[in-house]
Amino acid sequence: MLSIEKLGKRRGSRVILADVDLRAEPxxxxxxxxxxxxxKSSTLRILLGLDRPTSGTALVHGRAYRSLRDPLRTVGSMLDGPGAHPSRTARAHLAWIARSNGIPRRRVAEVLEQVGLAAHGRGRVGGFSLGMGRRLGLAAALLGEPEALVLDEPVNGLDAEGVRRLRGLVRAHAADGGTVLLSSHLMGEVAAVADDVVVISGGRVVAAGPLSDVTRGHASLEDAYFALTGYERAEGA
Incomplete structure (x- = not known):
C-alpha cells in the first residue's frame, strides 16, 4: 500500500501541493x-524521500521511505531516466545498485531480459537511445523484486514493442499482488492498464477512484481528463 494523506508543499508563498490524498493498493x-x-513529480519525490513535505504524510506500507531498510526490496522507482553515468555499462550500473541493497547478482541478467536489454548489457549508457534509457531505469526499479513500483512517465521514448512489454510487466506485477503507481500523459495507454485513477490539477486532487467512475459521463479517459483539469475552459477562454 502506498498512502498519501493531506500532503502539502510550499516554496515560499507558492503552493505546490494542497491537501493531496492518494492511495495505491496491492x-x-x-x-x-x-x-x-x-x-505529480513533487508528490512522487516526497513519497520516495527525495523531498520533504510542508505538511501531511507519504508512506510506503505504513512507513516513511527514509526508514526502509534495503528500500529497493520494498519499492522500485523510475523517475528521471536511467540515473547511470554515461561511461558505465548497463550491467555494471545494475550490479552496483544490487550490491548496495543486498540483491543477488543473478537479478542483473534477469531484469535485463525482462525489459528487453539482454543484448545490450555490455553497452555503455551514454550510447543508449531515450527508450533504451527508460528500459534501463525500469530494470533498476525491478531489480529488488519489490512489492511496489512507482513509475513516472515510464512510456516516454519507448517504441511499440517497449510499450507492449511495459504494459505486460505492470499488469503482471499487479496480478501477483503487487502495487503499481504510474504517471503518464498518454491517456490511451493509461486506460489500457489502470484500475484506479487519481487526477491532480493546480496541486489539488480533482478526481480519484476506479477508472469506470472517473470516466463516467465522458466518451473516454482523455475527455474526462480535459474536463477535470479545466483544459476545455482554458481553450475556450
Whole structure:
C-alpha cells in the first residue's frame, strides 16, 4: 500500500501541493494524471524521500521511505531516466545498485531480459537511445523484486514493442499482488492498464477512484481528463 494523506508543499508563498490524498493498493495499477506543473513529480519525490513535505504524510506500507531498510526490496522507482553515468555499462550500473541493497547478482541478467536489454548489457549508457534509457531505469526499479513500483512517465521514448512489454510487466506485477503507481500523459495507454485513477490539477486532487467512475459521463479517459483539469475552459477562454 502506498498512502498519501493531506500532503502539502510550499516554496515560499507558492503552493505546490494542497491537501493531496492518494492511495495505491496491492493488486492494482493506479494511474496518477495531471498537466505539467500540476504537482505529480513533487508528490512522487516526497513519497520516495527525495523531498520533504510542508505538511501531511507519504508512506510506503505504513512507513516513511527514509526508514526502509534495503528500500529497493520494498519499492522500485523510475523517475528521471536511467540515473547511470554515461561511461558505465548497463550491467555494471545494475550490479552496483544490487550490491548496495543486498540483491543477488543473478537479478542483473534477469531484469535485463525482462525489459528487453539482454543484448545490450555490455553497452555503455551514454550510447543508449531515450527508450533504451527508460528500459534501463525500469530494470533498476525491478531489480529488488519489490512489492511496489512507482513509475513516472515510464512510456516516454519507448517504441511499440517497449510499450507492449511495459504494459505486460505492470499488469503482471499487479496480478501477483503487487502495487503499481504510474504517471503518464498518454491517456490511451493509461486506460489500457489502470484500475484506479487519481487526477491532480493546480496541486489539488480533482478526481480519484476506479477508472469506470472517473470516466463516467465522458466518451473516454482523455475527455474526462480535459474536463477535470479545466483544459476545455482554458481553450475556450
Amino acid at each position: 493488486g492494482k495499477v493506479t494511474a496518477f494524471l495531471g498537466p505539467n506543473g500540476a504537482g
